[in-house]
Every structure is written in C-alpha cells, then in structure tokens.
Amino acid sequence: VNELGALIAxxxxxxxxxxxxxxxxxxxxxxxxxxxxxxxxxxxxxxxxFATAVRTDSAWTAFAAGALAGAIMSLxxxxxxxxxxxxxxxxxxxxxxxxxxxxxxxGVPYTQQKLSLAxxxxxxxxxxxxxxxxxxxxxxxxxxxxxxxxxxxxxxxxRSRTGLVLRALGESPESAHALGYPVQRLRLLAVVVGGAxxxxxxxxxxxxxxxxxxxxxxxxxxxxxxxxxxFATWRPLRVLLGAYLFGGVxxxxxxxxxxxxxxxxxxxxxxxxxxxxxxxxxxxxxxxFIRVNMPASLGKVFVPGS
Amino acid sequence: xxxxxxxxxxxxxxxxxxxxFVLLEIDPAKALRMFFVEPLKTAQGxxxxxxxxxxxxxIALGLSVCYRANVWNIGAEGQYIFGAIFASGVSLxxxxxxxxxxxxxxxxxxxxxxxxWSAIVAFLRDRFHANExxxxxxxxxxxxxxxxxxxxxxxxxxxxxxxxQTITFASGAGLPAMIAGYRVHWGAPLALAVVxxxxxxxxxxxxxxxxxxxGMAPAAARYAGFSARKSLWAALxxxxxxxxxxxxxxIAGPLDQLTPYVPxxxxxxxxxxxxxxxxxxxxxxxxxxxxSLFYIGGELAQSRLGLPKAMSSVFQGILLFTxxxxxxxxxxxxxxxxxxxxxxxxxxxxxxxxxx
Numbered sequence: 001v002n003e004l005g006a007l008i009a010x011x012x013x014x015x016x017x018x019x020x021x022x023x024x025x026x027x028x029x030x031x032x033x034x035x036x037x038x039x040x041x042x043x044x045x046x047x048x049x050f051a052t053a054v055r056t057d058s059a060w061t062a063f064a065a066g067a068l069a070g071a072i073m074s075l076x077x078x079x080x081x082x083x084x085x086x087x088x089x090x091x092x093x094x095x096x097x098x099x100x101x102x103x104x105x106x107g108v109p110y111t112q113q114k115l116s117l118a119x120x121x122x123x124x125x126x127x128x129x130x131x132x133x134x135x136x137x138x139x140x141x142x143x144x145x146x147x148x149x150x151x152x153x154x155x156x157x158x159r160s161r162t163g164l165v166l167r168a169l170g171e172s173p174e175s176a177h178a179l180g181y182p183v184q185r186l187r188l189l190a191v192v193v194g195g196a197x198x199x200x201x202x203x204x205x206x207x208x209x210x211x212x213x214x215x216x217x218x219x220x221x222x223x224x225x226x227x228x229x230x231f232a233t234w235r236p237l238r239v240l241l242g243a244y245l246f247g248g249v250x251x252x253x254x255x256x257x258x259x260x261x262x263x264x265x266x267x268x269x270x271x272x273x274x275x276x277x278x279x280x281x282x283x284x285x286x287x288x289f290i291r292v293n294m295p296a297s298l299g300k301v302f303v304p305g306s
Numbered sequence: 307x308x309x310x311x312x313x314x315x316x317x318x319x320x321x322x323x324x325x326x327f328v329l330l331e332i333d334p335a336k337a338l339r340m341f342f343v344e345p346l347k348t349a350q351g352x353x354x355x356x357x358x359x360x361x362x363x364x365i366a367l368g369l370s371v372c373y374r375a376n377v378w379n380i381g382a383e384g385q386y387i388f389g390a391i392f393a394s395g396v397s398l399x400x401x402x403x404x405x406x407x408x409x410x411x412x413x414x415x416x417x418x419x420x421x422x423w424s425a426i427v428a429f430l431r432d433r434f435h436a437n438e439x440x441x442x443x444x445x446x447x448x449x450x451x452x453x454x455x456x457x458x459x460x461x462x463x464x465x466x467x468x469x470x471q472t473i474t475f476a477s478g479a480g481l482p483a484m485i486a487g488y489r490v491h492w493g494a495p496l497a498l499a500v501v502x503x504x505x506x507x508x509x510x511x512x513x514x515x516x517x518x519x520x521g522m523a524p525a526a527a528r529y530a531g532f533s534a535r536k537s538l539w540a541a542l543x544x545x546x547x548x549x550x551x552x553x554x555x556x557i558a559g560p561l562d563q564l565t566p567y568v569p570x571x572x573x574x575x576x577x578x579x580x581x582x583x584x585x586x587x588x589x590x591x592x593x594x595x596x597x598s599l600f601y602i603g604g605e606l607a608q609s610r611l612g613l614p615k616a617m618s619s620v621f622q623g624i625l626l627f628t629x630x631x632x633x634x635x636x637x638x639x640x641x642x643x644x645x646x647x648x649x650x651x652x653x654x655x656x657x658x659x660x661x662x
Contacts, residue, residue: 036439080627084634089378089439090581091630097574098623104616215616220447227440266455273444277430284435 005135007248007255012136015240015247016143017205021225022232022239023150024070024197029229030157031190032170032297036092037077039222040099041195042202045069047107049203050213053115062207063142063200070199071192073099078191082184085301100216110213117207140208142200150240157236166190170295173302183302198222220273227276231283233293249275311636312582312593315629322624332611340610341603341621351602353488357560358598360493361386361552363590365576367497367504368545370585374508375541376521379427381442382549383573384449385420389550391453392419393557394472394564397479398461404478412479413554420550421543423449428542432535438542446573454566461564471565481558491559498591500548505587517541549573571619575601578626597622 021038028035035041045066052065077095080086121127122138129137157163168176169190173183205221206213224246232238253268284290320338327334345351365382372379393416400408423445430436457470466473481491507514520527520537527534556568579597583589604618 076627080630084631086630086634090626093380093577094623094626094630097578097619098627100574101616101619101621101623105614105620108614108616220444223440223443227437227444230437264455264459266451266458270448270451273447276444277436277441280436280440281430281434284437287435 002134003255003258005131007251008135009138010251010254011244011248012139012143013209013247014250015244016139016146017201017209017221018225018228018246019146019150019240019243020142020201020204021198021222022228022243023146023153023236024194024201025226026153026194026229026232026234026236026239027166027190027197028194029234029298030166030170030295031187031194032173032295032300032302033078033081033187033191034088034092034226034299035074035077035095035191035194035198036089036223036226037073037095037099038092038198038226039218039220040096040103041070041073041198042205042218042222043099043103043216044073044106045199045202046206046217047103047110047213048199050110050113050115050206050211051106052203053117053207053211054110054113057116057118059117059140059142059207063203066199066201066203067196068199070202071196074191074195074198075188077195078188081301082187082191085303088299096222104215107213107215111215113213115207115211117211120208140204142204142208147240150236154236167295170297173297177302177304183304187302198225201225224272224276227280230290230294231279233290234295246272246275309584311629311632312584312589314632314636315582315625316596318628318632319621319625322628323621326620330613332613337607337611337613340606341599344606345599345602350488353485353490354602355595355598356490356494358601359591359594360491360497360559361556361572362576362579362597363497363594364493364500364552364555365545365549365573366579366583366590366594367500367587368548369576369580370583370587370590371504371508371514371517372541372545373580374521374585375517375537376524377538377541378439379424379442379542379545380439380577381424381427381444381446381573382545382576383569383571384442384446385423385546385549386553386556386573387446387449387453387569388423389416389420389553390557390564390568391449391456391553392416392422392550393554394461394475397475397557398472400476400479402476402478404476406478406482408478409481409558412558413551416550416552416554416557417547418550420546420548420553422546423550424542424546425539427546428539432538450569453564453568457564457566463563469565472563474563475557479558480562481555489560491555493555493559496555501587501591508587513540549576575619575622578622581626582629600625 021042025035025038048069049062049066053059053062073095077091080091081088120140126137127133157167165176165181165186169183169187177183202218205218210217228239228242231242250272253271256268257265324334327337345355365386369379369382393412396412396415426445427438427442430441431438457472461472463471463473481493484490484492516532517537517540519530520532520534524534552572557564561568575597579590579593582593600618600621604615607613607617608615
C-alpha cells in the first residue's frame with residue numbers, strides 16, 4: 001500500500017510537468033496555432049528557472065523566470081508564424097533546435113550545481129492523513145494550481161466570452177475578424193500565454209521534479225505534451241487525465257525496478273514513447289473522429305482581409 | 307530570388323553571431339575566424355569538413371525528397387541510429403580474414419536498418435493515419451534507448467574495461483582509407499553521387515514528379531491517379547534508407563565501433579540543411595558544407611576560445627530562424643498601407659451594433 005501511495009505521488013509530480021505544458025499548447029491550438037517548439041521552450045525555461053533558483057533559492061521566482069523565458073521564446077515564434085506567415089511546423093522545429101542549443105550553451109556552468117530550496121511540505125493537516133496524505137497531499141502547491149487551472153480553463157472555454165473568442169480564433173478566424181476582433185494580435189496573446197505555461201512546466205521540471213539541470217533533460221516531454229492535446233481532443237480535463245496517465249507510465253519504470261523486475265532499464269525507459277505512439281495509433285484510426293474535434297483552422301495562416 | 311534568401315539568412319546569422327560574441331566579451335573578429343577561416347586553412351580541416359558534411363548531405367537529400375512529398379519525417383536521427391546499429395550487427399561478424407568487399411554488406415545493412423525504422427512510420431500513417439511527425443520523433447528516443455541497451459548489454463566488448471562500446475570491428479568491415487592520414491572517407495564521393503541521383507529523381511523522373519504532385523496538390527494527384535499511399539511509402543523509404551546509409555558510413559568510415567556517442571544530432575541538423583538548401587540537391591551540398599563548418603568552428607571555438615560546444619547548435623538554430631523570416635521578405639512585397647479607413651468602418655459597425 002505504501003508503494004502504491006508513493007507511485008500515485010510520483011505520478012502527480014510527473015504528470016504536472018506534462019499537464020502544464022499540454023494546457024499551454026491547448027491554448028495555442030484552440031487559437032489555431034501548432035507549436036512544435038514546446039520542447040525548445042521547455043529546455044530554455046528549465047535552464048532559466050534552474051539558474052534563477054540557484055540565485056534566489058525561491059521556486060516561485062524560478063517559475064516566474066521560466067514563464068518569462070517561455071513568453072519571450074514564443075513571442076519570436078508567434079512573430080514568425082502570425083506576421084511572417086512562416087510554416088508553423090518548420091518554425092516550431094527551428095524553435096526546438098534553437099532551444100536545445102541555447103539551453104546547452106547557457107547551462108554549462110549549472111550542470112554540477114545543487115539547489116537549496118525549501119522542502120516541499122504539501123497541505124497542512126491533510127498531509128497527515130493515512131495513505132491519502134503521502135499519496136495526494138504532500139506535493140508542491142503548483143501541482144494543485146495546475147488542477148485548478150485545468151478546471152477553470154475547461155469552464156471558461158465553454159462558458160466565458162474569452163473562451164468563445166479563443167475558440168473562434170481557431171475555428172473560424174474570418175468570422176472573428178468580421179466581428180472586429182484583432183485576430184493576429186489575439187492569436188499572438190494566446191501563443192504567448194501558452195508559451196509561458198510551457199515555461200512554467202520547464203522551470204518546475206528543473207527545480208522541483210528533478211531538481212537538477214542536465215543538458216537535454218526535457219527528453220521529448222514537449223512533444224509528448226503536444227501529442228496529449230490530440231489525445232485529449234482539445235479538452236482541458238482530458239489533458240489533465242492524460243498527463244497523469246503518462247506521468248504514471250513514466251514513473252512505473254522506476255517502481256518496477258524497485259520491485260525487482262529483471263529487465264534492462266532501457267526497455268522500461270522506452271515505455272512513455274511507445275505508449276505515446278500506441279495511443280496515437282488508437283485515436284487516429286478513424287480520421288473523422290479527430291477532424292470533428294480539431295480546431296478547424298489549426299495550422300492555417302490567417303491574413304486579415306484576404 | 308529563392309537563392310537570395312539563404313544568403314540573406316547567412317548574413318543575418320553572422321550579424322547576430324557578432325552581436326552575441328560582443329555580448330560575451332569575445333573579440334568577434336577572432337571568433338568569426340574560428341568559424342569561417344581556421345577550418346579551411348589546413349588540409350586536415352578540409353578533410354574534417356568532408357567527414358561531417360557527408361552524413362548531413364545524405365540525410366538532407368532524403369529529407370528533401372520527403373518534404374517535397376509533404377511527408378514530415380523529423381525522426382531521421384532515429385533512422386540514422388538504426389542504420390548504424392544494423393551496420394554494426396553485420397560488422398560484428400567480420401574477422402581478420404574478411405575480404406574488403408564485406409563493407410558493401412555493411413552499408414546495405416545500414417540502408418535496410420534505416421528503411422525498416424522509417425517503415426514503421428509509413429505503416430502507422432498508412433494503416434492508422436497516425437501523425438508522422440510525432441511517430442517519427444518518438445522513435446528517435448526509442449532508437450537511442452535501444453542503442454544504449456545494445457552497447458551496455460549484449461554487444462558490450464568483453465575486454466573493453468566495462469566501457470559501453472562494442473569491439474573495434476575488423477578492417478574488412480571498414481571503408482579503406484581514401485587519402486592516407488586523413489579521416490575523410492569514400493562516403494564523401496558516394497554522397498556526391500547520391501546528390502546527382504537525387505537531382506535526376508526529383509527533376510527528371512516520372513516517379514519523382516508524381517511524388518511532388520501528391521505533395522503539392524493532393525487533389526490534382528488523385529485526379530491524375532497518382533497514389534498518395536505509394537508516395538508516402540516511397541518518401542519515407544528514401545529518407546530512411548539514406549539516413550541509414552549515413553549511419554552505416556559513420557560506422558564503416560571514421561568510427562569502426564558502436565558507442566552511445568554515435569548519434570550527435572546529424573539527423574536534426576540535416577532538417578536545417580534541407581531547408582537552407584531549398585530542398586534542392588545542389589543547394590543541400592552547399593548548406594551541408596556550411597553546416598559542417600559550423601560544427602568544426604564550434605569545436606575550434608571550444609578548444610581555443612573556451613566557448614561551449616553548443617555554440618554551433620545555437621548558430622544552426624539561428625540560421626533556420628533567419629531563413630524562415632527572410633523567406634517572407636523575399637517572397638512578399640513590403641507595402642505600407644493606412645489602416646485608418648478600415649478601422650472607421652469597424653467603429654461604425656460597432657456603433658450600429660450598440661444602437662440596436
């Protein structure tokens with residue numbers, strides 16, 4: 001039972017990284033922009049967050065720095081794809097390659113460093129509960145904020161005017177334009193907000209989840225987060241669920257090893273990537289299913305008045 | 307005009323590089339010399355240029371065909387790794403008596419390995435409509451881990467002091483030296499031959515034409531009876547096979563053994579090479595040489611100026627960025643227009659809406 005509690009706790013922790021990034025990408029995609037650069041954004045904000053945490057000993061400052069780094073990176077991306085009409089795939093890939101290089105470059109002095117952050121305590125009182133305490137209530141506050149974010153995003157997409165406008169940007173930018181909304185500027189805003197969330201995810205990864213800076217440490221999580229938005233048919237609560245599922249798969253490898261399962265570690269480390277492919281295959285089988293749920297103008301350039 | 311963009315982009319990248327060096331308080335003239343002059347001053351430098359450009363050009367040729375068919379294979383790194391693994395598998399069986407022709411089997415094995423790895427992408431896209439970007443990318447991580455499994459496990463050299471590496475392969479499995487004393491190998495002329503092949507395939511063959519029609523105008527291709535499925539399989543087989551060949555050449559040429567350090571990001575850098583080369587085989591040669599100059603410059607800057615090696619990937623990323631940005635300015639005319647009247651109309655509509 002203790003083992004199970006520890007696995008649930010680790011799942012929440014790992015799932016939060018994916019959930020934050022994936023919710024950010026969901027905001028991007030609901031506005032009609034695919035950001036293949038999430039991996040690079042997360043790498044840069046991971047190293048920025050780590051460097052900030054080294055200097056300030058504060059996780060929250062690190063998150064803020066990560067968010068800022070993510071916002072700046074996605075501003076570059078947004079300028080390329082929204083105003084210069086660059087191919088979104090190519091620009092996103094450029095971001096990811098650039099991010100990998102820049103983060104390795106900035107990160108050189110930080111590779112051997114350790115952090116001295118205040119230990120994560122969790123929620124007072126609740127953390128003392130038997131089983132549920134260690135399983136659910138001893139996480140960093142950001143874990144719970146992520147859950148709240150998913151719920152509020154889900155509510156506002158369906159019920160609020162902001163959500164309606166965001167959906168219009170991705171479904172039919174022409175209509176939004178005809179109604180007088182500045183489509184390009186609003187898309188930019190959505191991309192930057194989404195990038196900032198990816199940034200927080202990167203900073204959380206390097207300060208709370210791992211706490212270390214290792215070159216290339218995001219290891220495909222940005223791309224898995226991208227796949228998650230598709231798995232979740234662009235719905236925030238499903239993104240949250242999917243992120244925990246993948247977090248669980250990631251963590252399973254360590255726990256299987258702990259249980260003495262005799263198998264080379266590499267095979268277990270492949271699991272998250274293989275599961276991503278497997279789920280992608282499952283969900284893509286009926287092409288109509290994805291098409292119905294996908295924002296209709298996803299990945300398409302919008303030129304006002306054309 | 308399309309030729310101008312890469313030149314603009316290069317100029318802009320150099321300008322940004324100078325700004326970066328000034329920021330890092332490094333003499334920009336000295337740093338630029340490391341990247342653009344020092345590597346070309348010695349015969350050894352030219353040889354290294356060929357060593358690094360060979361895999362980049364080969365992979366980028368495959369990707370150019372693939373992207374022309376509108377198939378987004380971005381997992382060439384994984385196909386490169388599998389080429390290296392298959393080539394090593396065959397090389398392991400070579401011994402001192404193996405004849406020099408054995409290397410042909412090694413290279414063919416590499417092509418098969420790369421093709422098989424990309425065939426997974428083609429199959430899942432063809433049969434289940436799974437997005438090729440994500441599948442090919444996820445397979446890179448799987449390939450890296452599989453490589454790790456092999457060199458830490460069953461293929462580890464028993465006399466290798468527990469280092470994660472295979473035995474050094476027998477000379478029969480390797481390429482003979484092209485010029486004694488230099489690392490450049492027969493892969494370089496082979497890559498140039500593939501350039502010509504790719505050029506005639508893309509511009510002078512019906513198969514290549516079909517592939518591009520499917521990529522550019524799927525509806526027209528359907529009308530003409532060109533199969534989109536065949537084009538998908540062809541594009542991924544070609545790019546996978548060439549990436550696999552690049553991996554095999556790396557094993558048979560400069561490395562002679564399999565280690566976890568075989569993948570150095572050529573598969574990703576080749577994406578940039580393909581774009582900067584305008585998806586044109588001849589363009590790819592120039593961009594491949596340029597990109598390998600960045601690699602060597604990065605190494606020189608590391609050893610002589612103490613800069614991190616990642617400098618070269620920073621420049622590669624900036625180059626792709628500036629290329630994408632320049633493309634717009636070259637392909638579109640910049641016009642300044644007054645937006646005031648339009649805004650007025652919107653306001654009038656808003657006022658009307660408010661009144662109702």
